Amino acid sequence: MVEWxxxxxxxxxxxxFSLPNAEGEITFERHYDxxxxxxxQEKKIAHHLSGPTSATGLVGAFVAxxxxxxxxxxxxxxxxxxxxx
Numbered sequence: 154m155v156e157w158x159x160x161x162x163x164x165x166x167x168x169x170f171s172l173p174n175a176e177g178e179i180t181f182e183r184h185y186d187x188x189x190x191x192x193x194q195e196k197k198i199a200h201h202l203s204g205p206t207s208a209t210g211l212v213g214a215f216v217a218x219x220x221x222x223x224x225x226x227x228x229x230x231x232x233x234x235x236x237x238x
Contacts, residue, residue, distance in 0.1 A: 161224055169209035173199075182209055 159167075171180040181193065183202040193200050203209075217223055 170200075171209045180206070180209060182206070 168182040168185045170182070173179050176199070178199040178201055180203050181190070181200050182205055183190075184205075190202070
């Protein structure tokens, strides 16, 4: 987030991929840049595409801004909410 100057929500929405399954196939979320998907085809990397899924990992994040205000983001791949106490 910090290195690329992303908000927590922007970071949560980036496409992800999974570890290879038992057949060696990797799940890639289909909202990767088309150039990445073309490279997978070109290099014959075993993969399949899916919509956003919990199989590619679930995360949550928060960041404190310069005024110590907390900003939270919940991964849209699951239900739930963030809470600070």
